[in-house]
Amino acid sequence: MNKRRYNSETAKQEIMEKAFLLFSQKGYTQTSVSDISKASGYSKGHIYYHFENKEKLFVLLAQQTMKEWYIKWMNKDNEFTCAAEKLYGMAMHVLYHYQTPLLKGGQELASNPESSPESVKQLYELAVIPMGAYRAILVQGIEEGEFKKGNVEEWTVLIGTWLGGLCQLTNTQDPYSLEPLFKKAVSMFLESIQK
């Protein structure tokens, strides 16, 4: 059962890969279905065979991207000996795996009044994922007596916006050269919350 008689799944995958690259490079609006068609080698009609429309395709990619980011993080979550170390690890994970360019297209789509409310809602829900990961680290640090008792929600937003802001720099600089900056941000943040 569930054995496909045909294998158009590879085609679907190729379309998604090319679409991911194009959306990341040119943003949502500026990437046309024709672009995706040309890049993937499949006809426009075939893209609509696999995906309901351009909007749904993008949302799917954004969700998949965020999910992969989270899974990758959970896989190394227990490599760290303390909450402070984990925060440094998170900074590196954000720097190297948070797909800023693609996710920027999400803002574009969400701020367009003609986008379907459903898609907008789904995109906003994505932002919850990284915030949850940050919060978990802070809670752990407090519970284990490593961090002060403080306003966890506020701290979560603060480290989240800082890392998010730093991520914008990946548009113009390569990740490796940004490592010291990300680490410095974490160390400054820790100075304020560590006991």
Next chain:
Amino acid sequence: MNKRRYNSETAKQEIMEKAFLLFSQKGYTQTSVSDISKASGYSKGHIYYHFENKEKLFVLLAQQTMKEWYIKWMNKDNEFTCAAEKLYGMAMHVLYHYQTPLLKGGQELASNPESSPESVKQLYELAVIPMGAYRAILVQGIEEGEFKKGNVEEWTVLIGTWLGGLCQLTNTQDPYSLEPLFKKAVSMFLESIQK
């Protein structure tokens, strides 16, 4: 001299005001010249009488916006008694006057390969302005012995990205409710750089 026989300057001003609002609300690509025409009450042809094209119009608005932001800051720059106070003042200035929504359109335009290189260059130059303002505060703090001697360039980028990241929140929350968050960010930052 310089006395205009006609007064189409008011028309130009009205077009710019409406264009500013639309670009802020819907971004660059999603704002059409027709939108601006309808909102301003002037014909499409008339818009092209005043502005070479849509791209140039946007760049002009972005430049004007950033220039106003800087002038407003310089006007209150000397209201503060020390560098730390000035940093808090800057955070509030950013929160209330940095036109995040419009400037986001700049990223959109800059990341589009079909945009004229000249426009892209002009937009990148805008980012230099706030960074210069941050740096000036940090230098003052160091020179007056209020802050430690440290890597000024690094600090500049760090406070810049943090405030920039926080600004993204203005998309979903009103500025007033964000005041405590901005202030907390500054106080945490100061903890690390104050003597």
Next chain:
DNA sequence: ATATAATTAGAACGAACGTTCAATTTAAGA
């Protein structure tokens, strides 16, 4: 009053967009 130049409008352009659809090819099950 007339000439002139600045100002404004609105129709028209070709190109590009997202989407649909009928037609064709492909591969599996009987």
Next chain:
DNA sequence: TCTTAAATTGAACGTTCGTTCTAATTATAT
């Protein structure tokens, strides 16, 4: 081998876009 449904194509549709152009209107200078 024949049938059937999946897979894929490419042309076509109706819009919308940024831009151009011509024509009309307006205000000023003479």
